[in-house]
Amino acid sequence: MKLIGIPTSPYVRKTRIVLIEKKIEYEFVVTDLNSPDNIATRYNPLGKVPCLVMDDGKVLYDSRVIVDYLDTTTPVGKLLPEGNRARTDVKCWEALADGIMDAAILVRLESKRPAAQQSREWVRLQTGKIHSGLKALSEQLGNRFFCHENSFSLADIATGCALGWLDFRFPEIAWKKDYDNLARFFERLSERPSFRQTVPQ
Secondary structure, X not given: OEEEEOOOOHHHHHHHHHHHHOOOOOEEEEOOOOXXXXXXXXXOOOOOOOEEEOOOOOEEEOHHHHHHHHHHHOOOOOOOOOOHHHHHHHHHHHHHHHHHHHHHHXXXXXXXXOHHHOOHHXXXXXXXXXXXXXXXXXXXXXXXXXXXXXXXXXXXXXXXXXHHHHHHHOOOOOHHHHOHHHHHHHHHHOOOHHHHOOOOO
8 A cells, every 4th residue: 555645744644653553564655745746636636645545546535534444454553442432532632632733734834924924813823722732631641651541542643743743843832841741751652663763854
């Protein structure tokens, strides 16, 4: 199978980490989202990444859809619990982490607009979401080693990708100083081969 994406996307990174943790072989096809030749437009009508092109030609897009599917393909490294309540808890962690990334990406995109056209109120609103999301992550994690119960799951992957992307694009957001439990959690995650292999450059 092929994964189409860009190395700096936190959603693509989430998908790549799941593929590595599940020990699924794939080809990573890098595209340029700003180019008229963006490969993703051949598979996703929205031209967004990640896109997963399976061997039979079936295409999946949106990281949440893709990682849900990947977890069903092999019992190796199960990332979503079987029970409905537990599964929902993990998916809520993912939604919160993705929401932080959504807000951060909107701030970044706004910063690329001409200065006269930028909305300080919009940036303030989205930045507020980032900070409230980080606070919620810290409170929910507490002193636990993993996000959900006592095992590594999609919740940890999504949270780690959100924190890693903030580290990459927004070093001025001092989340490590403000939330030492998140800093310790991220340091542990960063030691996993799947995270080391996908650090955004």
